[in-house]
Amino acid sequence: MEFLTRTGKPLPQSVLTSAENAKKDPVSRREFLAIASAFGATSATAYGMLGMAAPARAAAHANLKEGGTVRMQMEVRALKDPRTFDWSQIANFSRGWLEYLAIWENDGTFTPGLLESWEINDDATEYTLNVRKGVTWNDGTAFTAQDVARNIEGWCDKSLEGNSMAGRFATLVDEETGKAIEGAIEVVDDHTVKLTLPKSDITLIPGMADYPAAITPEGFDPDTMLENPKGTGPYLPESLEVGVKSVLVKNPDHTWWGTEVFGGPYIDRLEYIDYGTDPSAWIAAAEAEEVDAFYSMEGEYIDVMSTLDGWVENEIAxxxxxxxxxxxxxxxxxxxxxxxxxxxxxxxxxxxxxxxxxxxxxxxxxxxxxxxxxxxxxxxxxxxxxxxxxxxxxxxxxxxxxxxxxxxxxxxxxxxxxxxxxxxxxxxxxxxxxxxxxxxxxxxxxxxxxxxxxxxxxxxxxxxxxxxxxxxxxxxxxxxxxxxxxxxxxxxxxxxxxxxxxxxxxxxxxxxxxxxxxxxxxxxxxxxSLYNHTREGLVGAAHHIGFEYHPARMAWAEE
Missing domain, CATH: 3.10.105.10 (Dipeptide-binding Protein; Domain 3)
Structure with a gap:
């Protein structure tokens, strides 16, 4: 049987060999799925290589309500340039309107986001990024390959203090200039970007899915990103008070590209509420019915939460x-x-x-x-x-x-x-x-x-x-x-x-x-192993392998 990428090309032999090893070693299964999907395989193809059926995503849950509010306990931190994000909590708020080229899933696979697909040659020295068509920024302008190329160039800029994306994309960085290698990032047409690397690097797609890789618009200014929240996502920031609370609300004036792909967005409002670092305060918030979900629960408090009625425990290794x-x-x-x-x-x-x-x-x-x-x-x-x-x-x-x-x-x-x-x-x-x-x-x-x-x-x-x-x-x-x-x-x-x-x-x-x-x-x-707890009936807020929460995936199920 021939296993193909999303674009119909055969997967490299190294990926096929990894599949055979993963069949013998269940511990490495998730990591094989990461490798296969990073090379462009769909989730169905990657699972098929293991002789397994791909699981349904949370967004495919039946009988989801439109509307409603979700209140999540989480540290509320100040915004800054996404390339310098050093905590997932910052990205969980900005993810409402600043999206990603690819999404890392709990099973280890990568789902295309603002990219529709990608192709990587056998030795991982050439990447072809196929930009999703029909995506617009929330001001109505088209999202194009130029936006993708500009962001990748920014990721390679070592002159920006704290830019950890330069580490993820070090293969594309010219050591002498501290900038992207000239000619390495090519805009082929409005929906295609080609990356030509001086040496192999298998990590670029995983790097694009990491939380500091949020895609920003031309002229982006981190100092005004709250007042001018231009992005491709379905939500807008309503308020942000560091250490207290941040709120996202559905953008009624933006037709989100993801509705046709993933479904949603469902909830009207997402509130991140900061109760500090003492989990006993989080438990008190649950008992007072002030929250619907927790960012991450730790230690003895995992057992405490499991004694409360109306809550679901979510665990992931x-x-x-x-x-x-x-x-x-x-x-x-x-x-x-x-x-x-x-x-x-x-x-x-x-x-x-x-x-x-x-x-x-x-x-x-x-x-x-x-x-x-x-x-x-x-x-x-x-x-x-x-x-x-x-x-x-x-x-x-x-x-x-x-x-x-x-x-x-x-x-x-x-x-x-x-x-x-x-x-x-x-x-x-x-x-x-x-x-x-x-x-x-x-x-x-x-x-x-x-x-x-x-x-x-x-x-x-x-x-x-x-x-x-x-x-x-x-x-x-x-x-x-x-x-x-x-x-x-x-x-x-x-x-x-x-x-x-x-x-x-x-x-x-x-x-x-x-x-x-x-x-x-x-x-x-x-x-x-990571744990969080969500109220019964809440979908799409279980603990993520990388501490990510996606507002567009959250929903309340019909009773």
Whole structure:
């Protein structure tokens, strides 16, 4: 049987080989679906390659009401240029009117958004992006290939501080100019864009689906995006009060392209309400019937919510995680305490990741191995797991001349991140390593999250392990909070990004995983299962694998 892309072309042999492996290994099934759909296969084709039927989307739910309001508990954060979005919550609000070229689904596949389809050649050096016809901006002007090309050029602009999209599209960036490579982005016609890469890169479609990749109009100004909310989506911002509440309302004057494709939009109004970081306040809001859905529920509060009548628990296993990392570039009192590899290795040796999973996240997940790639990623390679040896940790600290040094370990003040970081501090103390814990409110902690000398940070899931490495561990990237700069690791990553065959990429990843472990870059202790709760009858608001919520998919079912 021949398996084809959306445009009728055969899928590469590397994808067909991955399908055979995924049939034998159910754990890698979701990741195969990501690879196949990234290469242009429809969901039905990708599932068919596994001998399975594609599941129905939530939007296909029968008997959905038109109208109504949904109230969701979620942090309400300030807007800024989407390329610098560093929290999913920001995008969940702007997604009402700023949309995406592709959408990452919970099963791992990518659904075309403002793109109708795409084609990628066998070695992933040429991308043909087919722009959806009939889409208009909400001021009535046509959405064209020029809009797509302009946004991709903007993603490649390294001069914009905090632009993490430049990391996702690094293959298209000219190292000398810090801009898109001249001639690499070609507008073929009004509905076709061609990308010509200097080397293979399999991650561009997943990158287009990530939350900082919102498509903005010509002349976009982040300072006026509330007053002038030009976009292609079906909603408009009514209000935004940081830390309190933000509201989206259906745009009655815009004919949304997605109605014919997905159905909807259904609800008239979506309210994001900020109850702070203490989950006990969220529970109180549920009991007072002030909310209909939760962004994400954590720890013991998952069980509490499950005792309340009228609520549905939603769970999904993911590659979301936490890192407790020393920053190799950070100075403390005129010295760089974590520049020394022995100090970083000592911190890892003192900590048992299984204990962190149990104490920090009530065991709801999988133990990880300090290299930020897991068995849910297609290119994951089995390497020796990290060892726990408090005596060896103490000896290394003494050897480094740091036996009497007091480490200050920072974290946010919420439940699971605080609890996990507390458990790290306790194990370090048990190993004879001095630790001072500093706990900060979110409003303070996130201002300079990449700069703390020693702190914990949560990371969202990404479809591919190489995506995470490119964002977090490549030298000088905007989100590299580790201060890690290794030319050898960068070279391995470049090779992995350019290798379409999963088995070949896995061999490269094994070297990189071992390198991150040996260099003591981070304590990355576990992978999280994610939970949220929604009121009975609410459709389209279950927990997303990447913490995304799509207003146009939310609806109340007929009783």
């Amino acid at each position: 993911t590659a979301a995680t936490i890192v407790i990392r020393p920053n190799q570039l950070a100075e403390v009192d005129g010295m760089k305490p974590y520049e020394d590899k022995r100090v970083r290795n000592a911190l890892q040796l003192a900590v048992d990741n299984a204990v962190l999973l149990e104490l920090g996240y009530a065991g709801r997940g999988l133990v990880a191995e300090n290299h930020h790639v897991g068995p849910m990623h297609p290119e994951y390679a089995e390497v020796e797991p990290p060892k726990t040896d408090p005596e060896a940790a103490r000896a290394l600290m003494e050897e480094a001349g740091m036996a009497d040094y007091e480490h200050e370990l920072f974290s946010i003040d919420d439940a699971w991140r605080k609890d996990t970081t507390d458990a790290v501090a306790a194990q370090l103390r048990d190993a004879g390593i001095k630790v001072k814990r500093t706990i900060l409110p979110g409003s303070t902690f996130w201002n300079d999250w990449v700069k703390y000398p020693f702190s914990s940070t949560n990371w969202n899931a990404r479809p591919l392990g190489v995506q995470i490495w490119a964002l977090a561990y490549r030298s000088s990237e905007a989100w590299n909070e580790f201060g890690y700069a290794s030319p050898e690791f960068d070279a391995l990553l470049s090779e992995a990004l350019a290798t379409a065959d999963v088995e070949a990429r896995r061999e490269i990843m094994a070297k990189g995983e071992k390198m991150l472990q040996d260099d003591g870059v981070t304590i990355q202790p576990y992978w999280r």
